Amino acid sequence: MFPRNRVRKQWPLADGNSSCGESDDELGLDNDDDNDENLPPTPTPVVQTRVLRSTQAAQATARILPPSPTVPEIPSLLTTMWDEPWQPNHPVIYNFLREGSVYVAATNGTDSHPGSLDEAADELIAAVARCVDEGDFTSVLSDDQSAVIYRPGTRTILLFGDGVLREIFHKAQTKLLKTTGLGPAHIRSSPANDIDYCSPVEPGDHQGFAPDPVNPCLIQFLLNECDFRSVHPLFMAEYHPVLKSVLDSWRSAGPQGNVNIPGIVSHLATYHDLEITAVAVRDQATHNGLFVEMAYRGVIGSEAPSHVDVVAAARGARLPCRNGWTFTKFIHSVRAGSDSIIANVMASMMGPESLISHIVVSSSPALSAPIAAAMGGKSLIDIIANYLMGLGIPCPAIFEEARQHFPAGVDLSFIDSPNFRAQMLTWAISGTPYLPKALGNIKIMLVDNNNTIYLGGRPHSLLPSMIASGTLSFRTCFLECRIPASFLLRAAQASYTSEEPRSRRQFIHHWLLCQSLNGIDNHTFA
Helix, strand or coil, rough: CCCCCCCCCCCCCCCCCCCCCCCHHHHCCCCCCCHHCCCCCCCCCCCCCCCCCCHHHHHHHHHCCCCCCCCCCCCCCCCCCCCCCCCCCCCCCCCCCCCCHHHCCCCCCCCCCCCCHHHHHHHHHHHHHEEEHHHHHHHHHHCCCCCEECCCCCCCCCECCCHHHHHHHHHHHHHHHHHHHCCCCCCCCCCCCHHHHHHCCHHHHHCCCCCCCHHHHHHHHHHCCCHHHCHHHHHHHHCCCHHHHHHHHHHHHHCCCCCCHHHHHHHHHHCCCCCCHHCCCHHEEEEEEEHHHHHHHHHHEEEEECCCCHHHHHHHCCCCCCCCCCCHHHHHHHHCCCHHHHHHHCCCCCCCHHHHHEEEEEECCCHHHHHHHHCCCCCCHHHHHHEEEEEEECCCHHHHHHHHHHHCCCCCCHHCCCHHHHHHHHHHCCCEEEEHHHHHCEEEEEEEECCCCCCCCCCHHHHHHHHHHHEEEEECCCCEEEEEEHHHHHHHHCCCCCCCCCCHHHHHHHHHEEEEEHHHHCCCCC
């Protein structure tokens, strides 16, 4: 019913080459230090990954804990709503529970050795499938997870950390949606076991990035045991403002009022297959019931809460664990509740303005001043912001020549979306098109021609060619991007002709777009 693409064409509008993976603590570095000389050379990531590891003690504990029930109690559809403020059914605050104490060392000790990012994602999907079969999602929700890259042919750890893990989770989410064709947009008739398989709001949701396609109202509904009252007026206004306006018009009209209004007419035709004459005569109860039905069909779908597909989705959203703990209990353990959690997840979806606000530029005056002079006083952040605010393909002819080198997972059909450029740059820098609030800002740095960190572990002999081609070096572990200053200066000072690129702006936009796309999923696994 809705497109299943990573980049939203209309919603949400913003405000809407190598990855590493090592953490700051593991390298003993101060990530706030802008001096590249404090960082050791980045080795080339190759060969194996390791996902979902735990202790033997946790495994022993797991064997004695029974699985929890997996079928929630589903309420019937309401006869009226929004007459009074909504309160969760179970507003329980588990102040003594924290992520570490609930899921610590709770995995099944899966020790795998995939040879690529794709294989690592496949193994994660297989782990989710086992969770579905066993009715126990403890291993997926555990915070004791890691992704490790080993030196070829050895057990020597080369890289590991959250950056690589984020990429694996996002890759798994993407592959899962493509394989099943399901996602949290609307619930519609599909094999219930497939919905159960996908409906945990996808593997990446508990990593802090939004599922896609996104329907926050459906997520809110499922996380609150299918209580449709949880989709309260403020929530509806935030995520479905057009529908909220239609509902307000219907509500204010009352049972005797005129509802022959374009928004209402269109909604009834689209979601109910009704003409406006069919609802011209109604009493208060009918008016209230249609109000609920309009809201429900607009954000959840045509299936009633008791339908097998809705029950399957609700069961999946609970993510039951072997000790009786569920993901929905975790939602109730957070003081701000599901509203706040969903807001934080949705805020991870980057658009031009939101990404610009998260960028920290680092450069020495010796590198930045000549570029600013050649660009008419524009700074590096001005150049990046100008690119992010642009649309479409800057140089269609030469872009077509480069298309074959871009990763298959990127849907270029949405390249005209106002969020496309921001999400692609975010993807290259962070490992996903999203930037969870907890990750903080990203850093973009101008570097000179002798910067060893810029190499990203590649042989030093490649440095001249990388500089000459303007290769951007990404480190997802630190949310960093390095730009060769000499290349940008040459672009600023060059003369342009009638052939592509026809202007300095066109050249820079084409260069940044291609480099962002080339940086996505660009691990050098053996």
